Amino acid sequence: MTTHDDSINIDGTLERGMGARKERDAAGLGKGAPKGGRGFARRKVCRFCADKNVSIDYKDPQTLKYFITDRGKIIPRRISGNCAKHQRKVSVAIKRARMIALMPFTVTGK
Ligand SMILES: [Zn+2]
Numbered sequence: 001m002t003t004h005d006d007s008i009n010i011d012g013t014l015e016r017g018m019g020a021r022k023e024r025d026a027a028g029l030g031k032g033a034p035k036g037g038r039g040f041a042r043r044k045v046c047r048f049c050a051d052k053n054v055s056i057d058y059k060d061p062q063t064l065k066y067f068i069t070d071r072g073k074i075i076p077r078r079i080s081g082n083c084a085k086h087q088r089k090v091s092v093a094i095k096r097a098r099m100i101a102l103m104p105f106t107v108t109g110k
Contacts, residue, residue, distance in 0.1 A: 046083040048090075056089040058096035061103050068094060072104040 048054055054063065067075050067082070067090050074094055077087040097103040 044081065046081060046086050048086040049083055056086065056093050058093040058100075059102070060093075061097055064090065064094050064097055064103060068103065070107060072107040 048056060056063070058064070067080055069075060074091055077084065080087065080090075082090060094103055098105050
């Protein structure tokens with residue numbers, strides 16, 4: 001029967017709700033799930049388009065590791081900000097790098 005209390009105490013409920021939302025936002029900042037924040041673009045241009053000097057090479061895991069998660073999965077384009085062309089190159093490069101054991105297929109937890 002707590003529903004009656006909530007409906008009476010509107011101000012208290014509102015404040016609690018906002019506090020909870022703030023905490024959720026702060027927690028979600030790390031993993032960057034762009035669901036609610038539409039006007040908040042993290043990185044608009046593809047980093048390979050922006051910098052012509054950076055090449056996508058399957059023999060260069062230092063560059064490729066920016067595009068995989070901690071568990072070894074390839075980060076989707078909407079998160080990484082790559083354009084279609086370069087995301088395709090990145091994914092092919094990562095797959096090749098996996099084949100020659102420069103990158104992990106998967107990272108199992110401890
Ligand atoms: Zn690009």
